[in-house]
Amino acid sequence: MFRLNSYFKLALYILLLVLFSGTLFLLIYASSWYAIIAALGVFFVAYFIINLFNRIPRKFSFFLNAVENQDSTLFFPENIRHKPTKEMNKSLNRVNRLIQEVKLRNREQEQYYSLLLEQVSTGILVVNNRGSILLVNRAAKELLKYPYLSHIEQLRRVDANLYQAFNRLQEEGRREFVKIAHSSGSTQLSIHSTKFVNLANTLRVYSIQDISNELDAKEVESWQKLIRVLTHEIMNSITPITSLSETILKYYVTSHKPDKTTLGINSNKEEDKIFNGVEMDSAESFKLNTVDEKTIANTIKGLKVIYERGTGLIHFIESYRKLTRLSKPIFKSVVLKDMIEHLLVLMEYEPYFHRISFSVEVNPVNICIEVDEAQLSQVFINLIKNAMQAVEHTSSPKIDITAKHTDTGYLEVSVVDNGPGIPLEIMDHIFIPFFTTKDNGSGIGLSLSRQIMRNHGGSIEVVSSSGNTQFTLKFIQ
Template identity: 35%
Template sequence: MRSNPIRFRTYRLQLVLRLLLLSASLYGLAWVGFNPDYRSTFLGLFIFILLQIGLLVHFHERTNRLFLRFLNAIKYDDFTEQFHISGEGNTMRELSLRLNEVMKKFREVRAEKEAHLQYFEVIVQHIGIGIITFKPDGSILLLNNAARKLLQVGQLRQVQELETVSPQLALGLQQLGNDDKVLVPVRQGAEQANLSVHVIELSLLGERVRMASLQNIQSELEEKEMEAWHNLIKVLTHEIMNSVTPIASLSASAYEEVSSFTDTDAEEVTLLREELEDIGQCLQTISRRSDGLIYFVNDFRNLTTLSVPKLSRFNVTELLQEIKMLLRGQLAARQISLQLEVPKEALLLSADRAMVEQVLINLVKNATEAVQEQPDGKVTVRAYLDERSRISIEIQDNGHGMTPEAMAKIFIPFFTTKKSGSGIGLSLSRQIMRLHKGAISVQSELGKGTTFILRF
């Protein structure tokens, strides 16, 4: 800040001297009066007095200008401003010192807030739950990395742009009320996902802001679904076995008794031989069907009796080649070609080889049944590393494909699209993949075939 070239030790001394000089000038002006002989002197003193008054006002307003600079610095967030006053006495020096301390404190507080903001931004960007904050008009304020990954999108400006990903999601984000939740299905490439969406409303500087959390709970839903099916199957198999086993035993015993009667010529046998033979055949049929039902129930028990995988490291390419060799006769008999597309480098997978082989054989057999009516039936098996460096295996056929309704139910136990099938093969395959912390998904379109994808 500029100061008078003639600097005095104190602000008060400068003020007193200025007032004394002004008083003397006024006294001289009054003494000269309007004497024509001293007109030039009178004019000079008058101008000098006006100049002194202006300098006195300027001198007195320096403190105001100092505070004005301070307030403007705060207003425009310019905390680099420094106040240097010298030669104005202890009071002004103390004032400038305190103002500089306040500016330093502002700089420290702003630096601390920026550090905290950066810290929380890093946390928000690295948490596993997707976060979207947006205004009521749909303008997106924040879209963290987890949300981009879940939705497979880049930078977005409006919530409405999510309609290309899921119209249900875009509509739900705008219509959900405070603390509302909804389950939204979305498609992530070849995989189906279910997102749990939770919306809350916040007030940010007096403006209403909505925050939505997105979490993929597909694995949890599948786990709960399989747990429910396991419990149901346990109850059903237990009740069926308790009911069917005695029937099978009694029908077998009754058949033996009837057979012994038909072999004798005793006159006390009152029923005709033909009727006894019919009853025997009925009992034999009941016994045979009961045994078939017991076998059927035991087959379903496989869904609930899977053991823990025995992990070993093996080459996926070698396993696929062995499966092709194993099914070569069946494929040749049906005139179906099986092609392997594998990379040159070895794909080493750590898993239960027997379980993975069971899944692959089941999927390849399903594919061959899907193309057996095609004149040029073809099944293609691919092994590769996906974008996340996960070992993936695709089983693709050129059959008739499936409807969206069938795809949604294909992994449910007892559901099958085949004329003859138990409906447990794909359910068993999904259970095996879950035991390996992997996933199985399906892509299909009517008239274009079906592709099952295993990701480990």
């Protein structure tokens, strides 16, 4: 900031200081009273030098204090003669204008984002670590049916389950689904939270979405798919049972329908009965057939088929019960690698196990997860068994199980096989309950696995091509 004029002043002050100091020394040595005048001269020259050096820091300090106090009226005079000071004042005024422009732009951006938040259909809440709600948009108030929100505790008044869901999200950060009841019905909400640190404050942003319509559409679609599968499975069992029952019945009896007019029966008052698939009139008579060894043998064969079909139908119903009565997970800490290796030991007696090359890679090796061990073990068993069956006819079969943390905050566990892959036309159906391409398959393994993963707050995904099929379990950490 110093230019020629400032340097000249500084040099002059230093020269005067040296002269006065030398004079003071000589006068003191000569014991002259002029030493007092020389001492005063030294003092004033030193004061001017200090003041010259402090002038600029004082001005900067004044400027920074004004900025800190958000004083936008600050202005330094620019119509002064001292050129260095004039240039410095211009620079400070320019910086002050830039700061005001930045503040104005920030204020405009705040208004823009505030308007944007008010227009979106997703509810947004920003909560600090004390539970105070710092920001809530219109959509959140409408979804929660509560117009005045200032603290997370107020959600108790909306719905106890909703409050508990928000508390779980504060601790774990998972996605929660909760159904809240209100005067006009009920709403299914999906709530997700993200944590971030703003200066010294830890804030959590909650996004709330009404997924009722999506769930209704998905529910209808799921019911349609399930009904098609149920109809297919039940008809596959009932049709041969009905057909065989009718055939066996005809082995033993022959029906005879006499003329109804001779019996005085009015045709519009007939009462028909159905017996094992054979329609019989109330006036119908029967004639017993002769039973021989061939008839008995055919009957036994037919009854065996009926028994097998009936047993298969019972197993199908038991599978359905297993799928619909999945218990709530009991979470505990589990060492992932130990659990996987233990399951592989248990599966050593499976067919083709020893001709398959298995590899387990967990990074880091001491990964622990909070899961229901029994339920997650069932998921791994389903995936590993499917992989083993997929590589049954592969020349060099191998199954790789890997686990790692991702940059997006997930723990991903993958089961990869080098089998022929899943055909594209059935890829969309493999998670549908009871859908199976195996002769002895129940069709609930993958569907049950997906349900277990959802109950754990995670997901299951599949990518498949010829020679590579990968099922990935994703856990939020």
